[in-house]
Amino acid sequence: MxxxxxxxxxxxxxxxxxxxxxxxxxxxxxxxxxxTMKQRLNTxxxxxxxxxxxxxxxVCKGEGGLHVGAATPHAVVARDAAAYYPALAALAxxxxxxxVRSRGTIGGSLANNDPSACYPSAALASGATIVTNTRKIAADDYFQGLFSTALEEGEIITEVRFPIPEKAAYVKFNQPASRFALAGVFVAKFSGGVRVAITGASNDGVFRWAEAESALGANFAPSSLEGLNLSGDDMISDLHGTGAYRAHLAKVLTKRAVIAAS
Amino acid sequence: MAKVSMTVNGKTVTREVEGRTLLSTFLREDLGLTGTHIGCDTSQCGACTVHVDGQQVKGCTVFALDVDGADIRTIEGMANKDGSLSVIQQAFQDHHGLQCGFCTPGMVMAAASLLAVNPKPTEAEIRHHLEGNLCRCTGYHNIVKAVMAASGQDVGSIAAE
Known part of the structure; x- marks a missing residue:
């Protein structure tokens, strides 16, 4: 290095x-x-x-839900968010x-926006607010594709604010060697509707599955997803799974997340 | 170079290090504590697991300067005061929880970290906790048995090799 x-x-x-x-x-x-620095990909x-x-x-309760400091390690979120937002704590x-959970932080994960990271799905499905040293960014505007975010040069995430849903769950399918999500789905049911965010699967990083959100908004049950299908065209295809496989997996995991949240 | 100070196994140490000096390198090369093993140096294998302020970390994935002022515990600090093996170390010996022994320092540190917060873990909890520690010899069964035994539980229920 x-x-x-x-x-x-x-x-x-x-x-x-x-x-x-x-x-x-x-x-x-x-x-x-x-x-990454050891490989001299970053110097x-x-x-x-x-x-x-x-x-x-x-981690503390505050205006608009749960406030998590950006430098809070995953292990601390797992412990301290459990009483307020169990699905987020379970994800962490x-x-x-x-x-990794002793050192890795929520801010680091969101700033990096790895397409297979877990936290981006929680932030997007919860409709979280990413607070930086200069402004507040809605999760819907924050994620901008593979390793790409709305952050400017030198801008630091200081806090993430999560609205707390009525029901929520995160279910992922681990790539068995790396333990990164081959696909992971975060489902969050609010009084005003359902949000579904999928990580690990798309070439563009985390995304919302709009059709599933409206179907689940009408009836929050796994059967609501029966007729829906995700396209595999824009999904990651590699030696661990084809795009079609990931698309199918994402649907199965969405059903499982709905069951886990119910 | 910058000055770094920390407490390692109860002893305060101060050295001059480069920014890029990893905690594992610092322990092994600056302090001569070679019990912390470097297996992969890519954050996968967990052989370099040590405790920083009571939390287990991979020593190869932390900069020494970032843990300035911290309380560090390594495998050299695990034995009892009289030099005899700790309960966890003895259990690894009793249950043949190692063959080549390369992963063992990391396994012992990870096991200690688990038992500190969960004194009576189930077999599934032990296996889940050891996910970040690779062993290429034992097939893990005897390591799980050793951790189970160290927690004072019966190991009869764990699958035979």
């Missing part, structure tokens, strides 16, 4: 300043970034660690393995 300057600010304001330098990048839990000149910023950590408790 190429060497770099390591900086660990204690406030968001200092982190923003430190990130203004050329070649500077933020580092959260590092569970994706560090392996920052300065890393700004966000793990020492107290104002970016923790199923990411990677225990060591």
């Amino acid at each position: 190429r060497d770099f300057e390591f900086v660990k600010p204690a406030t968001v304001a200092d982190a923003v300043k430190a990130l203004a330098a050329d070649g500077a990048q933020p580092l959260s839990g590092g569970q994706t970034l560090i392996p 920052p000149e300065r890393l700004v660690s966000l793990t020492g910023i107290a104002e970016m950590k923790g 408790g199923g990411i990677g393995d225990p060591a």
Whole structure:
């Protein structure tokens, strides 16, 4: 790995300043970034660690639902969100393995927007608000395709606000070696309607399945999905599964998520 | 180079390190604590598992400077004060929970982390918790047995090899 300057600010304001330098990048839990740097796919000149910023950590009930600090590790969300939003806590408790959950953070996951990551589906299905150092971004505007988001250069996610649904569940099918989702579905039922977000499957990253949302909005039951089919055309095709396989899997998992949420 | 200080197995240490120095490299090369093994160096195998402020992490996927001031525990800090094996270590020996032993430091650290929050885990919980630790020798059965035994539970219900 190429060497770099390591900086660990204690406030968001200092982190923003430190990130203004050329070649500077933020580092959260590092569970994706560090392996990427080892392969020299990413060679920052300065890393700004966000793990020492107290104002970016923790889970609490607040205006508009559950507020999760962006630098909160998955293990803490799994434990502390359980009383308020069990489906979100269960998702956090199923990411990677225990060591990854000790370090990896929700902000890091959302900023990276890996097409197979779990958290983007929770944010999109919940209609979460991504709070940064400069603005608030609706989840519907935030995810912009493979590893691509609405974040500007040097902008830091500080908090994620989740409206809490009446019923919700996340079900994923693990790729057995990497444990990343081959497909994962988050279903959230609110009084005003149902939101369904699918991760792991599409070439464009996480997306909402509009037909399933209206069918489930009319009748929140697995049978509502019977006549619906996702197209495999825009799905990821690789040695682990074809696009058609992932499309089918996403539908099966949506049914399972509805059952788990009911 | 920058100065880093941490407590490792109860002892405060301070060294000068590069930004890119990983915790696993720091422990092995700067402190000579080679019990923390580097198996894959790609965050997959868990042989480098250590505890940072009581949480298990992969030492190869954390920068030393990022855990400045932390309380670190490695396999060298797991034995009893008199030098005898801890309950978990003894259970690995009693139940043949290792063959080549390369993954064992990580397995013991992961098991300790599980038992700290869940003193009587089920077999399924043990297997789920050890997902991030690979063993290429044992087929895992005896490792699961060892963790079960270390928690004071009967191992008779676990599948034979």
